[in-house]
Amino acid sequence: MKKSAVVLMVLVTGLFAASFAFAAGQQEGQAAGGKIKIAMVVKSLGNTFFDAAHQGGEQAAKELGNVDLIYQGPSTPTPEGQIALIDSLIAQRVNAIEISANDTDALVPIAKKAMAAGIKVISFDSGIAPDGRILHLAASNDELIGRSEVQIIAKLLNYQGEIAILSATAQATNQNTWIDYMKKELQDPKYANMKLDAVVYGDDLADKSYREATGLFKSYPNLKGIISPTTVGIMYTAKAIEDAGLAGKIQLTGLGLPSQMKQYITDGTCQEMELWNPIDLGYTATYISYLLVKGNVTSVSPGQSFTVGKMGSLTVGDNNVVVMGKPFVFDKSNIDKFASIY
Amino acid sequence: MTGQKSGTETSARAGTSRDGASRTRAHSLRNLATQWEMLLVYLLVAVFLVNSFISPYFLNAPNLLDSTFNFMEKAIMALPMMLVIICGDIDISVASNLALTSVFMGMASAAGAHTPVLILVGLVVGSALGWFNGMLITRFAIPSIAVTIGTLSLYRGIASVILGDGAYTVYPRSFAYFGQGYIPGTHVPFELVLFAVLAAGTGFLLHKTSFGRRVYAIGNNQTTTRFSGVNVDRYRLIAFTLNGLAAGIASILLTSRVGSTRPNIATGWELDVITTVVLGGVAITGGRGKIWGVALGVFLLGFLQFGMGLVNIPGQVMNIADGFILIIAIMAPELIRRGRAKASLSARRAAKAP
Numbered sequence: 001m002k003k004s005a006v007v008l009m010v011l012v013t014g015l016f017a018a019s020f021a022f023a024a025g026q027q028e029g030q031a032a033g034g035k036i037k038i039a040m041v042v043k044s045l046g047n048t049f050f051d052a053a054h055q056g057g058e059q060a061a062k063e064l065g066n067v068d069l070i071y072q073g074p075s076t077p078t079p080e081g082q083i084a085l086i087d088s089l090i091a092q093r094v095n096a097i098e099i100s101a102n103d104t105d106a107l108v109p110i111a112k113k114a115m116a117a118g119i120k121v122i123s124f125d126s127g128i129a130p131d132g133r134i135l136h137l138a139a140s141n142d143e144l145i146g147r148s149e150v151q152i153i154a155k156l157l158n159y160q161g162e163i164a165i166l167s168a169t170a171q172a173t174n175q176n177t178w179i180d181y182m183k184k185e186l187q188d189p190k191y192a193n194m195k196l197d198a199v200v201y202g203d204d205l206a207d208k209s210y211r212e213a214t215g216l217f218k219s220y221p222n223l224k225g226i227i228s229p230t231t232v233g234i235m236y237t238a239k240a241i242e243d244a245g246l247a248g249k250i251q252l253t254g255l256g257l258p259s260q261m262k263q264y265i266t267d268g269t270c271q272e273m274e275l276w277n278p279i280d281l282g283y284t285a286t287y288i289s290y291l292l293v294k295g296n297v298t299s300v301s302p303g304q305s306f307t308v309g310k311m312g313s314l315t316v317g318d319n320n321v322v323v324m325g326k327p328f329v330f331d332k333s334n335i336d337k338f339a340s341i342y
Numbered sequence: 343m344t345g346q347k348s349g350t351e352t353s354a355r356a357g358t359s360r361d362g363a364s365r366t367r368a369h370s371l372r373n374l375a376t377q378w379e380m381l382l383v384y385l386l387v388a389v390f391l392v393n394s395f396i397s398p399y400f401l402n403a404p405n406l407l408d409s410t411f412n413f414m415e416k417a418i419m420a421l422p423m424m425l426v427i428i429c430g431d432i433d434i435s436v437a438s439n440l441a442l443t444s445v446f447m448g449m450a451s452a453a454g455a456h457t458p459v460l461i462l463v464g465l466v467v468g469s470a471l472g473w474f475n476g477m478l479i480t481r482f483a484i485p486s487i488a489v490t491i492g493t494l495s496l497y498r499g500i501a502s503v504i505l506g507d508g509a510y511t512v513y514p515r516s517f518a519y520f521g522q523g524y525i526p527g528t529h530v531p532f533e534l535v536l537f538a539v540l541a542a543g544t545g546f547l548l549h550k551t552s553f554g555r556r557v558y559a560i561g562n563n564q565t566t567t568r569f570s571g572v573n574v575d576r577y578r579l580i581a582f583t584l585n586g587l588a589a590g591i592a593s594i595l596l597t598s599r600v601g602s603t604r605p606n607i608a609t610g611w612e613l614d615v616i617t618t619v620v621l622g623g624v625a626i627t628g629g630r631g632k633i634w635g636v637a638l639g640v641f642l643l644g645f646l647q648f649g650m651g652l653v654n655i656p657g658q659v660m661n662i663a664d665g666f667i668l669i670i671a672i673m674a675p676e677l678i679r680r681g682r683a684k685a686s687l688s689a690r691r692a693a694k695a696p
Contacts (some may be wrong), residue, residue, distance in 0.1 A: 039654075045658055070654050071654075072654050072656070073657055074657040075656075075657035075660065076657075076659045078609055079607075080600075081657065083599075083600070084648075085657075087409060087411065087412055087648075088648060088654075089651075090408070091399045091408065091648075092399050092652055102510075103600070105509055105511045105604075106604065108601055108602075109518070109522055109601045141347075155635040172414060198587065205557075227532045238602070334579075
């Protein structure tokens with residue numbers, strides 16, 4: 001044992017000494033090749049949503065030319081896993097990191113460290129607190145989501161008829177904010193012939209959502225449309241509509257996962273629904289990262305705008321959040337493509 | 343080191359009631375233990391060589407030192423976990439303990455507590471939760487795996503009830519030092535130095551004191567040790583309390599490093615901690631293991647992960663590599679032991695043959 005301990009000490013000390021000696025030489029390793037290294041760090045790997053975002057990022061990289069896009073994420077969606085990855089990205093001296101954060105706050109210290117090392121850090125999809133990023137890219141915002149849902153159902157109903165909302169839980173912050181904007185949108189005179197009968201809660205549970213939807217058909221015989229701004233709710237409402245033979249008589253829209261809603265969109269139970277387009281999201285995040293590196297931009301301010309390739313011009317808003325726009329609409333024409341993505 | 347000797351001595355002592363063959367077995371185990379640490383040294387060297395070869399950023403002192411931030415909390419939790427496992431017990435509630443302790447520190451910070459108070463809260467709550475595990479296990483004679491499966495859910499459950507989907511994000515500025523700071527004037531993280539000190543302390547306790555010798559004795563044969571007058575439960579209770587204390591220290595470091603508390607902090611870390619200990623050559627059945635092995639296991643896993651991160655190997659593949667290493671760690675001693683048993687058996691047969 002004594003011997004092995006000595007051998008161990010010698011080896012470890014030797015290796016550390018060697019690494020110190022190398023350290024000086026390594027410092028100038030940068031700038032070789034001239035390619036801009038952008039790292040996309042996602043919540044976890046094996047998530048098709050982010051694989052699609054990666055696909056969009058690659059599109060941007062290809063369009064921009066000299067970009068090397070690194071796609072990385074932990075195997076489980078933890079902030080600690082992302083922190084370890086960001087540490088190794090700092091060590092690799094990438095030029096920019098775009099993150100979909102597993103924790104708004106826990107990533108702030110490491111993101112600050114990255115920015116102090118000269119790396120441009122932005123968040124997309126799921127944000128880091130303002131201290132820890134140059135800007136955040138959001139697929140949409142609460143107001144656009146809420147209002148656009150009403151606009152879609154109104155279009156499907158020719159601006160007349162009774163509607164209802166089937167939400168997640170009564171405490172769900174996101175859904176409640178969107179519903180507030182739906183109500184505001186409904187105050188516009190062009191919706192004078194429409195009436196909101198009720199808001200019910202399916203708690204994002206399959207059976208409860210199904211029962212609440214069936215309950216709506218019974219309680220409101222004149223019901224013409226349902227908005228369900230939750231992926232579980234919209235799927236089981238679609239099933240309830242179909243089971244009750246009401247397809248075509250009651251229109252449905254909301255936020256749904258293309259893969260889960262493909263059958264109902266194809267058969268017309270739900271003609272249009274919304275969600276994010278992960279490809280555009282990844283494209284935009286990568287494009288903006290590139291612009292920040294190229295212009296050596298270390299901070300932005302509200303009102304500033306970026307010209308982002310095929311997405312056109314995007315403007316920085318409050319808290320340095322860049323909003324891409326209204327949610328992306330899925331219908332018969334594009335559902336097949338996106339159903340295979342997520 | 344004497345610890346290794348004392349460990350095998352006790353196993354030999356425990357074996358005297360059986361036949362003489364166990365003496366041979368104890369002897370081969372001693373060789374094996376020595377070999378195991380050497381195997382870890384070779385693996386560590388291999389990791390260094392391969393990583394330096396595949397990435398120009400690996401063999402760089404600041405990078406290497408910075409990478410340790412990501413595994414020092416787990417490393418510190420691995421130290422008393424050694425004691426627990428050598429005693430023949432296990433504690434899978436450590437990460438939940440860390441989370442609940444972090445929640446208490448968050449509450450204290452929200453109430454306006456300064457850094458010294460937060461440290462105290464961390465140490466006291468962590469130890470108390472560890473002690474609670476130990477009490478249930480020793481007082482009611484429940485297997486440690488059963489108790490800590492329970493507290494794994496219980497501690498994190500309480501953390502979730504207190505915080506819901508909220509977070510504590512306000513900590514004093516000086517609190518950030520413990521998880522993010524360096525020893526002044528150097529690029530050596532505070533966490534790394536703290537680990538070195540605690541590892542030296544644990545090594546001393548295990549290998550140089552009668553406390554340590556008894557811990558090995560308990561793991562080798564609890565009943566014999568009890569009949570030889572050792573208050574076994576007291577030792578086990580101390581081991582669990584120390585384990586809680588380490589979770590408290592890790593909680594201080596991690597909370598400081600991420601500057602915030604959420605109930606899902608350090609999810610799944612209990613497995614990483616146990617992996618490190620087992621990789622370090624501590625027998626999961628108790629009674630055997632050395633501090634050098636665990637320290638080597640810590641850096642082996644940590645630098646392996648860092649190297650894979652540097653060449654952007656996807657997270658799942660890193661998991662596969664970890665799993666693979668763990669299986670090797672568990673199987674290798676067994677395979678070597680069997681190989682030796684077979685060899686000695688055939689040697690004896692050959693000797694008997696006319």
